[in-house]
Amino acid sequence: MFNKYKMDLQVKAPNNFSDSYTLNEAIALFYQKNGFGPIVGDREPLTVGVYTGCLIVPMPNIGVRHKYLKYHDMHHILTGYTVGRIGEGExxxxxxxxxxxxxxxxxxxxxLIALSTGFFLKPKRIVHAYGRGLMSSNTYDLKTRQWIDANGDAPLSQLKQQKLESKKSVFMPWLRWVEFTFYLSAAMLIHAIVVIPALILRIVSYLLAGEPFIEIIKPAKRSDLY
Known part of the structure; x- marks a missing residue:
């Protein structure tokens, strides 16, 4: 069953980065296309905006994020997922x-913070992305991080072969999907804790400013969904 699912995933997965790019070329192009600084150090403010529902909430830009940001960005490159609300959820x-x-x-x-937003917008895509992850490996382990840092001229295809849908099977797959249910429940709880007070504050602020209530709750057209 998982072999068939793996084949389906490979067909559906978007990818905007040619396998012939080197790792350094791919990460540089990723930063350029998304308007980021060319190096991680250019993107280290005290807070960072995180998509949480209909709001962008400032979160502390902690040391762990600094340490792993480059490799998180590499995951965007490997999977083809964007940096919009849905892409970050994926x-x-x-x-x-x-x-x-x-x-x-x-x-x-x-x-978890990004998971609920993506799930509200495109639940099937989030489930699909989790399924891809079950068949894949991330780049967060020390050995892989050191390999990426030392082999910037290696072709992107080499890292894909190592990490992307590289597993032949999933151990106890039913348990991993129970795990996903737990993640989604926790994400919804975080979503409620963060978004509901912020949304109430926003409504009160707009009402005090004399804005019509219908204009406050009317969803705005967004260009950052994908």
């Missing part, structure tokens, strides 16, 4: 599927 689901929660709990919690 890459978070993929990382959870690969076991990010067991690699570092803070990484897992960061994934």
């Amino acid at each position: 890459v978070s689901a993929w990382e959870l599927g690969t076991g990010s929660m067991f690699r570092h709990p803070i990484l897992g919690v960061m994934n």
Whole structure:
């Protein structure tokens, strides 16, 4: 069953980065296309905006994020998922599927923050991304991080072969999907804790400013969904 699922995933997975790119070329192009600084150090403010529901909530830009940001970005490149709301939800689901929660709990919690937003918008895509993650491995382990840093001229295809849908089977797959249910429940709880007070504050602020209530609750057209 999982072999067939793996084949389906490979057909459906988007990828905007040619396998012929080197790792350094791919990461540089990723930063350029998304308007990021050319190096991680250019992207280290005290807080970072995180998609949580309809809001972008500032979160502390902690040391763990600094340490793993480059490799998280590499996951976007490997999977083809974007940096929009849905894309971040997809890459978070993929990382959870690969076991990010067991690699570092803070990484897992960061994934949960983005997971609920993506699930609200495109639940099938989030489930699909988690399934891809079950068949894949992340780049957060020390050995892989050192290999990436030391082999920037290696072709992207080499890292894909090592990490992307590289597993032949999943141990106790039913348990991993129970695990996903737990992740999704925790993500919804975090979503409620963060978004509901912020949304109430937003509504009160707009009402005090004299804005019509219908204009406050009307969803705005977004260009950052994907």
